[in-house]
Amino acid sequence: MAGKNSTDNETRKAEQKIKFRMLIRRIPKIPAAIILLLFISSVSAQWIAPHDPTAQTLLDALKPPVWLKGGSASYILGTDALGRDVLSRIIYGSRVSVIVGFAGVLLSAFVGTLLGMIAGYSGGKIDSVIMRFTDMMLSMPYILIAMAIIAAIGPSLTNIIIALALCNWVGYTRIIRFESMKLSTAEFVDMAVISGSGRFRNLFVHILPNVLNTVLVLATLDVGKMIIFEAALSFLGLGVQPPTVTWGGLCADGRSNLSFGWWIATFPGIAIVMTCLAGNLIGDWLRDELDPRHQLRT
Amino acid sequence: MGNIIEINDLKKYFPISSGFLKKRVRHLRAVDQVSFAIEEGETFGLVGESGCGKTTIGKILLKLYEPSGGSIRFKGEDATSLKGAALEDYRRGIQAVLQNPYASLNGRMRIWRIVGEPLIVRGERLSAVKKKVDELLDLVMLPACGDRFPHEMSAGQRQQVAIARALSINPKFIVLDEPTSLLDVSAQASILNMIVALQKKFFLTYLFISHNLAVVRFVSNRVGVMYCGKLVELADSEALYSNPLHPYTNALLSSIPDPDPESDKKEMVLEGDVVSPIDPPPGCRFYLRCSERMDLCREAEPTLLQAGQRHLVACHLRKASP
Amino acid sequence: MDEKILEVKGLHIHFSTDRGVIRAVEGVDFFIRKREVLGLVGESASGKSVIGQALVGVVAKPAGRIVSGEILFNGQDILKKSETEVEKIRGSEITFIPQDPTTALNPLLSVGFQISEAFKYHRTLKVDDMAAEVIKVMQVVNIPSPEQRLKDYPHQLSGGLKQRVIIATALACRPDLLIADEPTSALDVTIQMQIIKLIREIQDRFHMTMLLITHNLGLVAKMCNRVAVLYCGRIVEEAPTKELFKRPRHPYTKGLLASLPKGEKGKVELYTIPGQLPNPLYHPEGCHFSPRCDLSTGKCKEVPVMEQAGEDHRVRCWRWREM
Numbered sequence: 035m036a037g038k039n040s041t042d043n044e045t046r047k048a049e050q051k052i053k054f055r056m057l058i059r060r061i062p063k064i065p066a067a068i069i070l071l072l073f074i075s076s077v078s079a080q081w082i083a084p085h086d087p088t089a090q091t092l093l094d095a096l097k098p099p100v101w102l103k104g105g106s107a108s109y110i111l112g113t114d115a116l117g118r119d120v121l122s123r124i125i126y127g128s129r130v131s132v133i134v135g136f137a138g139v140l141l142s143a144f145v146g147t148l149l150g151m152i153a154g155y156s157g158g159k160i161d162s163v164i165m166r167f168t169d170m171m172l173s174m175p176y177i178l179i180a181m182a183i184i185a186a187i188g189p190s191l192t193n194i195i196i197a198l199a200l201c202n203w204v205g206y207t208r209i210i211r212f213e214s215m216k217l218s219t220a221e222f223v224d225m226a227v228i229s230g231s232g233r234f235r236n237l238f239v240h241i242l243p244n245v246l247n248t249v250l251v252l253a254t255l256d257v258g259k260m261i262i263f264e265a266a267l268s269f270l271g272l273g274v275q276p277p278t279v280t281w282g283g284l285c286a287d288g289r290s291n292l293s294f295g296w297w298i299a300t301f302p303g304i305a306i307v308m309t310c311l312a313g314n315l316i317g318d319w320l321r322d323e324l325d326p327r328h329q330l331r332t
Numbered sequence: 333m334g335n336i337i338e339i340n341d342l343k344k345y346f347p348i349s350s351g352f353l354k355k356r357v358r359h360l361r362a363v364d365q366v367s368f369a370i371e372e373g374e375t376f377g378l379v380g381e382s383g384c385g386k387t388t389i390g391k392i393l394l395k396l397y398e399p400s401g402g403s404i405r406f407k408g409e410d411a412t413s414l415k416g417a418a419l420e421d422y423r424r425g426i427q428a429v430l431q432n433p434y435a436s437l438n439g440r441m442r443i444w445r446i447v448g449e450p451l452i453v454r455g456e457r458l459s460a461v462k463k464k465v466d467e468l469l470d471l472v473m474l475p476a477c478g479d480r481f482p483h484e485m486s487a488g489q490r491q492q493v494a495i496a497r498a499l500s501i502n503p504k505f506i507v508l509d510e511p512t513s514l515l516d517v518s519a520q521a522s523i524l525n526m527i528v529a530l531q532k533k534f535f536l537t538y539l540f541i542s543h544n545l546a547v548v549r550f551v552s553n554r555v556g557v558m559y560c561g562k563l564v565e566l567a568d569s570e571a572l573y574s575n576p577l578h579p580y581t582n583a584l585l586s587s588i589p590d591p592d593p594e595s596d597k598k599e600m601v602l603e604g605d606v607v608s609p610i611d612p613p614p615g616c617r618f619y620l621r622c623s624e625r626m627d628l629c630r631e632a633e634p635t636l637l638q639a640g641q642r643h644l645v646a647c648h649l650r651k652a653s654p
Numbered sequence: 655m656d657e658k659i660l661e662v663k664g665l666h667i668h669f670s671t672d673r674g675v676i677r678a679v680e681g682v683d684f685f686i687r688k689r690e691v692l693g694l695v696g697e698s699a700s701g702k703s704v705i706g707q708a709l710v711g712v713v714a715k716p717a718g719r720i721v722s723g724e725i726l727f728n729g730q731d732i733l734k735k736s737e738t739e740v741e742k743i744r745g746s747e748i749t750f751i752p753q754d755p756t757t758a759l760n761p762l763l764s765v766g767f768q769i770s771e772a773f774k775y776h777r778t779l780k781v782d783d784m785a786a787e788v789i790k791v792m793q794v795v796n797i798p799s800p801e802q803r804l805k806d807y808p809h810q811l812s813g814g815l816k817q818r819v820i821i822a823t824a825l826a827c828r829p830d831l832l833i834a835d836e837p838t839s840a841l842d843v844t845i846q847m848q849i850i851k852l853i854r855e856i857q858d859r860f861h862m863t864m865l866l867i868t869h870n871l872g873l874v875a876k877m878c879n880r881v882a883v884l885y886c887g888r889i890v891e892e893a894p895t896k897e898l899f900k901r902p903r904h905p906y907t908k909g910l911l912a913s914l915p916k917g918e919k920g921k922v923e924l925y926t927i928p929g930q931l932p933n934p935l936y937h938p939e940g941c942h943f944s945p946r947c948d949l950s951t952g953k954c955k956e957v958p959v960m961e962q963a964g965e966d967h968r969v970r971c972w973r974w975r976e977m
Contacts, residue, residue, distance in 0.1 A: 046480075056672065221435040228394050229450040229497070230423045243440040375919070381842035486930060487698075516697035516931070517869065521913035521924040528923070543843055550915040550924070570918050587847040589872030591914050593895045601851050602844045605812040 062319050068312035075125045076132040083122035084108065088277050091117035096295050112297040114287055120298060124305050127279040131261045131309065134195055138260040141199035143253045146206025151241055153207065154214025155233070161211070168207045176201040177266065184272045191274050198263055206252055213245045247324045255317035258310030265306055281306050335369040336407055336505055336537045337393065342366045343401035344388050348610065361609045362388040364561035365402065367636070372504075375531065375538040377552030377569065379545060379584065381606050384558040386541045390507045393539065394428050395419065407504070427498040431510035433490035437482040443469070443493055444478030450501045468496040472526060488519025495526065499534070509541045524550060545588050549573055554642075557581045560617035561609040563636060567643040577645040579622050616648070624649055658726075659863050660709075660831055661685040665723035667704050667713060676934045678704045678718075680887040683960075686831070691857060691864040693878035693895070695871065697910075699934045700884040702867045706835045709865070710750045711740045728830070746776035749824035753836040755816035759808040765819045766804030772826035787826075795822045795852060814845035818852070825856065835867045850876060871914060875899060880966070883907050886932060886942035889960075893967040903969040903977060905947045941971070949973045 075082060085108075095117040098105045105112060111120040153164040171179075183197040217223060218241065226236050261281070267273040268282025269289075276283065281302045288299025344363040349356065363385040370376040378386045391397045393404065395414070403412045406422060414422050427450070430436045437446050445452070447468055448461040456464075462478070469477055472492040482490055491511060498506050508527065512520040528551060531538060542548050548555060548569075555572045557565040557580065565578040576582045586600040604621040615630040616622070622629065628648050636646040667679035679701040686692045696702040707713045708720055711732070724731045727748065732740060744750075749772075752758045759768060769788045773779055779787060785804065792800035795818040808816055817837065824832060837853070838846040854877065857864060866878055874881055875895060882892040883904065891904040902908045912925035929946035932938055938945050944954035953972050963969045 046484075053673070221430050221432050222438045224394075224396055225428065225430065225436050225494075225497070226438075226449065227396065228423065228426075228428050230420065230453040231449065235453070240438055244438070381844060488930070517871070517910055518697060518913055518927045518931070521915070522926040524915060525923050525926060528919075546915045549918055551919055553919060573918070583844055583847075587843045589850070589870070589876045591871040591875050591899065591911065593875040593899050595875070599847070599851075601847045603848070605814055606842050606845065 057323075060319075060323070062315055065312035065315040065319075068308055069316065072128055072132060072309055072312075076129040079126050079129055083119075083125040084110070085119035085122040087118060087123040087126040087279050089118060093117065096291070098295075099297050111301050112295070114295065114298045115291060120284075120301055123279045123284055124281070124302055127281045127284055127302065128305070130191065130274055130278060130280040131264065131306075133191065134198065134264040135257045135260045135309075135313075137195045138198040138202065138264070139253045139256045141195060142202035142256070143206055143249055145199060146203035147210050147242075147245065147249050149203070150207040150210030151214045151237055151245065154211040155218045155237055155241055157215070157218075164207070165211070168204050171201075171204045176263075180263070180267060181270070181272055184267070189267075189272055189275055191278070194264060194267065194274060197267075198260055202256065202260070202263075205256070206249065209248060209252065210245050213248055214241050217241050217244050251317055251321040251324065254320055255314055257317075258313035261306060261309055261313075334372060334408060335405075336372045337370040337539070338405040339369075339389070339393075339402065340367045340405075341402035342389065342392065342399055342404065344385070344392060344397060345400045358611045361561045361612060363392070363399075364609065366558070366561075366563045367402075368556055368563065368566060370505075370537060370539060371553075372537055373531075373535055374553040375540050375551050377548035377555040378539060378541045378558060379543060379548050379555060380558035381543055381584075383560065383606055383608060385561045385609070386558050387509055389558075390428070390509045390539060390541050394426060394507055395422065424501055425503050426505045426507065427501070427503040428507045428509065429491065429494045429498050429511045431513055433487040433494065433514060434482075436494055437490055439482050441481075442478065443474075443480050443482070443485075446482070447478075447493060447496045447500060449497065454501070464500065465496070468499055469493075471499070471530075472496045486519070487515050488523060491515065491519070491523050492526070495523075495530070499530070502534075503536075505537045505539070507539045507541070510543070511540075512547060513542065513544065520547070527551065545573075545585060557584065560607050560612065562617055562646065564618070564647070565643075565645045566636065567640070567645075571640065571643050575640070575643075577639055577643070577650045578618075578647050579624055579649075580618050583621075616646075657688045658685045659688045659728060660865070661724075661726040662705070662709075663724040663726070665705065665708065665725065666721040667701070667708060667718060668721050669714075669718050671717065671935075674935045677887055677937060678934070679708070680937075682723075682884075682887070682889055684882050684889060684892065686863055686865060688863055689861045690880060691866060691878045693874040693881040694865060694867045694884060695869065695874055695881055696884035697869055697931060699886065699931060701887040702869075702884050703835055706750070706833050706865065706867045709831075709833055710744050710748055711737075742776070745772055746827035747829055748831045748833065749827070749829040751817075751820055751824050751832065751834040751837045754840045755813060755820050756808070756840070758820055759816060761808050764805050764807055765811065766806075769819065769823050769826060772823050776827045788822075791822045791826050792819075794825060794856065795819075797822070812845075813841050814848055817841060817845075817849055821849075821852065821856070825860075828860065829862070831863050831865065833865045833867070836869070837866075838873065839868075839870070853877070871911070883910070886934075886937055888942060888970060889968075890943065890970045891968065893964070897964065897967055901964075901967075903963045903967070903974045904943075904971050905949055905977070906943050908977070949976065 094109065094113050095115055097109050097113045099112045100107055100110050109119050113119055149164050153161040179201050180197045183200060184193060187193045223236060223240055226240050264273055264280065265282030265285060268280045269286045273282050274280050284302035285299045288295065291298050342363055343365055346360040346362060348358045348360055366389065378389065380386045388397065392399050399412060403410065405411060406425065411422055444462055444465045448465045451461045451464060465478055469475060472495050474489060474492050512523050515523060524547065530536065540548060540551050552569045555567065555569050556563050557578065559580050565572065565581045572581065573585065576585055583600045583602045586598055590597050602621050607617060607620065615632060616634055619625050619629050626648060634646045634648045636644045639645045639650050662682060662684050665679050665682045669676040669678055682705060694702045694705060704713065709725060713720060720733060725733050732743065766788050769791060770784050773784060773787055788804065789800045792803065797803055797815060797818050811819065838849050841849060856862065868874060878895050880892065880894050881898045882889045883906065885906050891898065891902065891907045898907065899911065902911055909925065909927035913927060915924060927946055932942065940955035941958050944950035958970045958972045960968045960970050963974055
């Protein structure tokens with residue numbers, strides 16, 4: 035009477051290897067490749083960027099991309115009004131996007147999940163207080179909150195991340211609260227109490243691991259949102275300040291040159307869109323993948 | 333051999349607020365003045381249908397609910413309202429195996445972690461825990477399964493894991509709430525055998541809650557029948573099955589279809605629905621469905637009285653024999 | 655009376671999952687005679703529920719596929735019919751009672767409306783007649799005060815009443831074949847008795863043919879004329895009820911009957927069939943029961959054929975004679 039699947043641990047391990055390989059095969063290739071590209075470019079910007087992103091060469095200002103008349107191979111995506119290479123700026127800009135995207139998501143997920151779990155598991159007054167606070171936050175337009183925070187503490191990379199996190203955590207709280215509520219009535223939580231586990235311990239040992247799937251899906255879908263958020267702030271001039279390059283800043287720069295230098299804003303814009311799309315597609319795939327009902331597939 | 337558990341006039345009322353401004357408060361009397369005692373080493377079966385209060389009693393004994401009234405004694409000492417160290421001591425002595433094998437194990441933990449939780453919570457070293465878990469898994473016939481996850485195991489195996497967990501801190505008393513209701517016939521048989529064998533081996537006391545009378549008969553020494561929050565009959569197992577006194581017990585016994593096509597068991601079909609114990613009317617709770625009811629039954633609630641040797645029943649029709 | 659209303663031949667149903675193919679039903683043959691109640695008995699993953707689903711055409715697509723076989727209803731293979739033709743049959747000639755009455759009813763529609771849906775799709779009735787017909791069928795299932803209950807919503811009804819509403823919907827068009835999948839498992843035991851009594855009365859009164867799918871052997875003993883025992887997708891034994899309980903020929907049937915709890919405490923240990931139900935993805939080679947069978951030999955690696963073991967009694971075992 036040893037096992038449901040197979041009779042010994044060896045076969046089990048072999049099966050697990052097969053399952054893992056099949057999982058890798060299922061990952062959506064193109065979105066994953068884009069995210070990978072993003073990471074690589076942010077980590078190795080100084081080696082792969084053809085030019086210094088802040089180097090101004092006024093003689094080469096407003097050069098179009100290489101495939102157009104007047105373009106040159108040394109500036110593949112063209113240059114901006116001050117002669118700075120657009121491609122290099124995009125590559126360097128990915129660093130901020132990655133940091134803001136991931137750190138922002140991490141922080142907001144942490145805060146939102148913590149509050150959601152506490153609200154869902156505790157119920158009663160604590161739940162009411164947390165949810166009323168959440169409702170309050172939800173009723174305010176996030177851009178204004180972010181602007182207010184930045185205005186108060188100043189626009190630096192850390193402060194941007196804090197501001198974004200403070201606006202975004204509410205997305206997690208509602209959903210995680212619901213999940214935690216369901217879980218807190220599950221028999222295994224009762225069994226933990228019977229085994230002697232205290233409420234605080236239950237939260238982190240039993241509830242948290244079971245909401246992680248949901249958090250992961252939400253977080254993945256949030257990455258794109260964060261990048262756009264940061265881009266919006268940069269566009270408004272409230273993001274990370276020059277000389278640090280950000281995609282939003284690039285779009286802002288290119289705004290005034292849309293007729294004669296459309297490439298300056300367009301390519302960073304495309305970068306934002308593609309990253310966001312990739313994040314969303316992976317998030318969708320992850321949600322389906324982690325759904326237990328998705329077992330039966332052809 | 334004394335009584336390991338004694339409950340006296342145990343009550344659990346759940347307030348239900350209704351009405352527009354939630355002003356009107358009614359009470360769901362899930363457990364309404366129930367008293368019985370469980371001797372050390374015996375299996376006490378508690379039977380009834382949904383809403384009768386049997387599961388609630390189990391949860392009160394497991395300290396998942398606080399009673400609204402009445403008292404509990406554990407090993408002779410008062411255990412009605414415990415906190416802190418006293419509660420921790422209590423939990424050492426009482427463990428549980430619950431109904432749903434899919435919900436009672438945390439799907440994200442490995443089996444050894446699940447079985448060892450009562451020990452881990454109490455600060456045991458992980459190496460000691462793993463060793464003890466291996467012993468327990470051998471005991472429940474799941475050798476070397478510590479590294480698996482619940483989803484790799486069948487429902488019957490999960491209940492075996494639940495039993496191993498219940499035994500991990502050597503409790504004296506185990507509450508089993510419908511442990512085999514969701515299992516196939518073949519898994520049920522092996523779990524029941526295991527439960528009985530472990531009781532003999534470790535001199536355990538069981539409260540066995542179930543709606544299945546055939547199963548209860550197989551494992552219990554004494555049986556209590558509950559209806560709508562009240563205990564209506566209490567007797568030794570065989571006495572109950574051979575001589576049921578309360579009309580509800582009769583109906584319950586005849587409602588289990590015998591797996592014997594030639595059985596001539598009398599069929600007693602109860603009309604009406606299972607009554608909800610929300611603000612019940614005075615008189616016997618079983619009045620509306622009872623085929624032998626009298627006017628007295630509508631007015632006065634019958635009390636649990638002696639009607640034979642170790643046989644109590646709460647029914648006006650069965651007057652106490654002196 | 656000997657006329658076969660339903661005949662299933664060589665039915666194979668597979669489910670594709672990301673971990674492989676589950677052979678839920680592997681070559682099942684059976685028939686039901688007019689006015690007979692056939693019990694389909696089995697434990698988890700025996701395939702009994704899937705067979706019921708196949709008979710009403712609701713096997714979950716795209717994962718579930720009826721790979722081969724015939725389902726002859728009144729002589730015609732319903733597997734070869736178009737969806738429109740099947741829709742005409744489903745709900746009027748073949749009806750289905752599912753296990754859980756709570757999830758089978760739409761919580762947002764009144765019960766009267768839901769019962770009347772059976773009429774709407776299959777009979778042309780004037781609106782005024784509709785209410786009267788619904789009340790009539792509610793009376794058949796002993797729903798008290800049907801005129802008032804028409805407008806009730808499912809949450810206002812108890813489990814037993816909800817099941818009666820489902821049964822009413824199933825009976826509305828006087829079906830030729832009624833399929834019940836664990837009709838009493840979700841109910842309290844005293845309510846189960848009521849529903850069993852009701853179904854028996856209906857069966858008597860309307861001379862209905864019924865397929866009862868269940869794991870509850872007591873229910874089978876009470877309600878069925880004949881029983882087919884399923885294990886891992888195959889019928890392993892089929893016989894009239896009394897015969898099956900008295901003289902089970904297949905080791906699995908014997909084991910199942912022996913492991914039911916009976917008698918009092920301390921008397922005897924329950925018999926347990928050794929081993930476990932195999933993983934549905936990996937059915938054992940040959941006879942699926944052989945790894946757990948005391949009598950298994952090398953020959954059991956060949957799938958046993960159905961052999962006649964008495965009048966109307968079939969067994970799928972190489973060694974049934976030696977029991």
